[in-house]
Amino acid sequence: MRFIIRTIAAAVALWVAIQFVPGIEVNTPANTARYWGVLLVVALIFGIVNAIVKPLVKALGCAIIVLTLGLFLLVINAVMxxxxxxxxxxxxxxxxxxxxxxxxFWGAIIISVVSWLLGLFIPDND
Structure with a gap:
């Protein structure tokens, strides 16, 4: 159940980024079932990319992350x-x-902040 809630939260974070950042878009009519379905699928893809690829990139870029005091993580999130x-x-x-x-770049920042804020309301245990 927690996985489903987190996926929905990621879809909402993507939706917020789409609303505020020009250049991030879903090419279907807004606020339809297909639109929200696309957001859920993209949230799943984003979750898989962050679970598999991001740790590898962070491990390889550890020195740069430390050297930039963590600011390179913004670049990693944008690449994801x-x-x-x-x-x-x-x-x-x-x-x-x-x-x-x-x-x-800005989309990744918005998605991170909105996901963090929504995560404050998602309980850690089932």
Whole structure:
């Protein structure tokens, strides 16, 4: 149950980023069942990318992360969002992030903040 709630929270975070950042878009009519379905699928892809690829990238970039006092994590999060967009495109899912800066960079920041805020209301145990 917690997995489903976290996926929905990630979809809401993606929706907020789409609302505020030009260059991140879902190419279906807004506020339809298909639109929200696309957001849920993209949230699943984003979760898988963050679970598998992000730890590897963080391990390889550990020295840069320490050297930049953690600011390089913003770059890693933006790259994960771009990778999610690329995977969605390969799977013919109508989700697109236009470029690294400003779309992916600011989108990743918004998604992180909204996910964190929503995570405060999700209980840790079932």
């Amino acid at each position: 969002l771009l990778l999610t967009s690329w995977i969605a495109g390969e799977l013919d899912i109508p989700f697109q992030v236009d470029n690294f800066y400003p779309a992916a």
